[in-house]
Amino acid sequence: MIAPEASDRRFxxxxxxxxxxxxxxxxYRLDQRPFWQDEAETACLARNLLRxxxxxxxxxxxxxxxxxxREFGADRVWRWSPxxxxxxxxxxxxxxxxxxWAGRLPFALCGWLTVFLVYRFVRRIAGDPAxxxxxxxFLAGSVPFLLFARQxxxxxxxMLLTMIxxxxxxxxxxxxxxxxxxxLGAMFHLNYIVFAGFFCGLVLALWRERKNIPxxxxxxxxxxxxxxxxxxxWWYRIASRAxxxxxxxxxxxxxxxxxxxxxxxxxxxxxxxxxxxWRRRPGxxxxxxxxxxxxxxxxxxxxxxxxPQEYFRYLVHLLPLCAIVSAWGVRALWPVHRPAAVLLGxxxxxxxxxxxxxxxxxxxxxxxWHNDPAMxxxxxIPLKLFWTELRDGYPDVxxxxxxxxxAEARPGDTVLATYGDLPLQFYTRGRxxxxxxxxPPEATSPPDWVIVRRRTWLxxxxxxxxxxxxxxxxxxxxxxxxxxxxxxxxPFGNRPDPYYHHFIPPREPYQHAVLYRxxxxx
Amino acid sequence: xxxxxxxxxxxxLILITACGAASTPKIASxxxxxxxxxxxxxxxxxxxxxxxEQRRRLETALPASPEVKARRRRLEEDxxxxxxxxxxxxxxxxARPAVAPYP
Numbered sequence: 001m002i003a004p005e006a007s008d009r010r011f012x013x014x015x016x017x018x019x020x021x022x023x024x025x026x027x028y029r030l031d032q033r034p035f036w037q038d039e040a041e042t043a044c045l046a047r048n049l050l051r052x053x054x055x056x057x058x059x060x061x062x063x064x065x066x067x068x069x070r071e072f073g074a075d076r077v078w079r080w081s082p083x084x085x086x087x088x089x090x091x092x093x094x095x096x097x098x099x100x101w102a103g104r105l106p107f108a109l110c111g112w113l114t115v116f117l118v119y120r121f122v123r124r125i126a127g128d129p130a131x132x133x134x135x136x137x138f139l140a141g142s143v144p145f146l147l148f149a150r151q152x153x154x155x156x157x158x159m160l161l162t163m164i165x166x167x168x169x170x171x172x173x174x175x176x177x178x179x180x181x182x183x184l185g186a187m188f189h190l191n192y193i194v195f196a197g198f199f200c201g202l203v204l205a206l207w208r209e210r211k212n213i214p215x216x217x218x219x220x221x222x223x224x225x226x227x228x229x230x231x232x233x234w235w236y237r238i239a240s241r242a243x244x245x246x247x248x249x250x251x252x253x254x255x256x257x258x259x260x261x262x263x264x265x266x267x268x269x270x271x272x273x274x275x276x277x278w279r280r281r282p283g284x285x286x287x288x289x290x291x292x293x294x295x296x297x298x299x300x301x302x303x304x305x306x307x308p309q310e311y312f313r314y315l316v317h318l319l320p321l322c323a324i325v326s327a328w329g330v331r332a333l334w335p336v337h338r339p340a341a342v343l344l345g346x347x348x349x350x351x352x353x354x355x356x357x358x359x360x361x362x363x364x365x366x367x368x369w370h371n372d373p374a375m376x377x378x379x380x381i382p383l384k385l386f387w388t389e390l391r392d393g394y395p396d397v398x399x400x401x402x403x404x405x406x407a408e409a410r411p412g413d414t415v416l417a418t419y420g421d422l423p424l425q426f427y428t429r430g431r432x433x434x435x436x437x438x439x440p441p442e443a444t445s446p447p448d449w450v451i452v453r454r455r456t457w458l459x460x461x462x463x464x465x466x467x468x469x470x471x472x473x474x475x476x477x478x479x480x481x482x483x484x485x486x487x488x489x490x491p492f493g494n495r496p497d498p499y500y501h502h503f504i505p506p507r508e509p510y511q512h513a514v515l516y517r518x519x520x521x522x
Numbered sequence: 523x524x525x526x527x528x529x530x531x532x533x534x535l536i537l538i539t540a541c542g543a544a545s546t547p548k549i550a551s552x553x554x555x556x557x558x559x560x561x562x563x564x565x566x567x568x569x570x571x572x573x574x575e576q577r578r579r580l581e582t583a584l585p586a587s588p589e590v591k592a593r594r595r596r597l598e599e600d601x602x603x604x605x606x607x608x609x610x611x612x613x614x615x616x617a618r619p620a621v622a623p624y625p
Contacts (some may be wrong), residue, residue, distance in 0.1 A: 356542075369566065448618055455599055456599060464588070511606065
C-alpha cells in the first residue's frame with residue numbers, strides 16, 4: 001500500500017467513472033414510483049412546514065399520524081421523530097417544487113456524496129487507491145444501499161453523516177473532531193435511534209483507539225455534543241417512549257439484526273476469517289483499521305438492538321463501513337491468490353450468494369413466508385433485479401390508487417383507506433381518513449370512497465385500527481360500487497426494506513387493489 | 523498463507539459460485555424446474571402448517587378478546603395470500619400486470 005501523503009490528492013479517473021455510474025443508479029427514474037407511507041409522512045409534514053412555518057400534523061383537513069396521535073400534543077406540532085429529514089425535504093420542495101423527484105433529491109444526493117466520502121476515507125487513511133476504488137464500487141453497486149438512498153427518508157443522510165464522523169477515529173485532528181461533533185449532533189436530529197446505535201459503536205471504537213486521541217479533546221467534544229443533543233430530549237419527548245421498549249424481545253432483536261447485517265451487507269465467511277485472524281499482529285496491511293471498523297459495527301448492532309422494534313433501516317448507515325470491509329477482503333487477498341481475489345470480488349460485487357448461502361447451510365438465514373424467489377432474500381444477481389424494476393417499471397399499488405382518485409374523485413370528497421392514507425393525502429385533493437390516524441371516522445357521513453387494503457395492520461395494542469372497524473360497519477356491497485384495479489394490492493408499495501421490496505410483480509392470481517365508490521354520488 | 527489453505531479457500535469460493543448460480547431462480551428453474559418448484563412449495567407448506575397451528579391455538583385455547591380476533595383476521599389474510607403464492611408457483615402463466623402510471 002502507498003503512503004497516504006504521496007497518493008491521496010492525485011486525480012483518479014476511476015473515481016469519476018464510479019461516481020458517474022452511482023449517479024445513474026441513484027438518480028435515474030428517481031420518481032418512478034410514488035412515496036410510500038413513511039415517505040409520504042415526511043412529505044406531508046414538509047408541505048405543512050412550508051405552509052405553516054412548523055411541521056404540523058394537521059392542516060385543517062388531513063391528519064398525519066401512524067401512531068394514533070402519539071406523535072404530537074394538543075398543539076399538533078410533530079414531536080415523534082426528529083425533524084432534520086423534514087427540513088431537508090421542505091428545502092427541496094421550496095427550491096424545486098412539491099414533487100416526488102424533489103422530495104427524494106436531497107437524500108439521493110446524500111447517498112451519492114457518501115460514495116465519494118467512502119473513496120476519500122480509504123484513500124486518505126489507508127493510502128490505497130485500489131482499495132478506495134473497490135470500496136466505492138461495492139457501495140455504489142449495493143442494492144440495499146441504492147434502495148434506501150432513493151428514499152425520501154433519513155437513511156442516506158445517516159450514511160453520509162457516518163462517513164463525516166468516521167475519520168476522527170483514525171486522524172483525530174481538530175477539524176475532524178469538529179466535524180465529528182457536528183455530524184453526531186446532526187445524526188441525533190435526523191434519527192436518534194440510529195444515533196444511539198452509532199454512538200455505542202463509536203464509544204467502543206474510541207476506547208480501542210484511545211492512545212491516539214487526547215482525553216481532554218474528547219471531553220470538550222463530549223460537552224459540545226451534549227449541548228447539541230440535549231434540547232432534542234425535550235423537543236422529541238424521548239423519555240415518553242420508554243414504555244415502547246420490551247426487554248424480553250432483546251435477544252430475538254439482536255439475533256435478527258446480526259442476521260440482517262450478514263445477509264445484506266457483510267458476508268459471514270469474510271467476518272469469520274477476520275475474527276479468526278484477530279490476534280495476529282500486526283496483520284495484513286489495513287487490517288488494524290478493519291478491526292476498528294468491526295468494533296464500531298458490533299457496538300452499533302448492540303446499541304440498535306435496544307430500539308423498540310427491529311428494522312433493517314436502523315442498520316443501513318453501516319453499509320458504507322461494510323463496503324470498506326468487503327473491499328479490504330478482496331484487496332488483502334490479491335497478493336496472496338489473484339484468481340481467488342477476482343472470484344471474491346465478483347461474488348461480493350455482483351451477487352448475494354456469499355451473503356446468503358453459508359447462512360442457509362447453517363439454518364440461520366431469514367426469509368419471511370411472503371418473500372418470492374426474485375427478492376434479496378434469495379440467491380440472485382441483485383443489480384439485475386434492481387435494473388429490471390427501473391427499466392420495466394412496477395405496477396405500484398399507491399400509484400394506481402392515486403391515479404384513479406386524481407381522475408375520478410371530486411374536490412372535497414372523503415376517502416377512507418385502511419392503510420396507505422398518507423400517499424393519498426400528499427398526491428390527491430380532499431380529505432383522507434384512516435390508516436393509524438386514531439381519530440374515529442365520522443359515522444354520520446359515510447366516506448365517498450373506501451379502500452380496504454388486503455393486509456390488516458394492527459395497532460401497538462394488537463387491536464384492529466379504528467379505520468378498519470369503521471370500514472367493517474359500512475355496507476360496502478349495498479352502498480358502494482367496487483372498482484377493481486389491475487394491480488396487486490401489496491402491503492406497502494416502494495418500501496426499501498429487503499424483506500419487503502419486490503422487483504418483479506407477481507403473476508395472477510393475486511389480490512387486486514379495490515376501491516369502493518359510493519353509489520349515491522351524483 | 524500455506525498452499526493447502528489457498529486451495530481450500532479457492533475451492534470454497536468455487537463451491538459458493540456454483541451453488542449460488544444453480545440457486546438463482548432463472549437457472550434453478552431450468553436445471554430442474556420440478557425440483558425448484560417443489561422446494562419453494564415445501565417452504566410455503568412449512569409456513570402454512572405453522573400458521574394453521576397458530577389458528578388452532580387462537581380458535582381453541584385463547585379467549586375471544588379483541589386482540590385474538592384481530593390476530594385471527596390477519597392470520598386468515600396471510601393464509602389466503604400464501605395460498606395464492608402456491609397457486610402462482612404451480613401455474614405457468616407469465617401474465618404481467620400493466621404498469622399503472624401516476625401523474
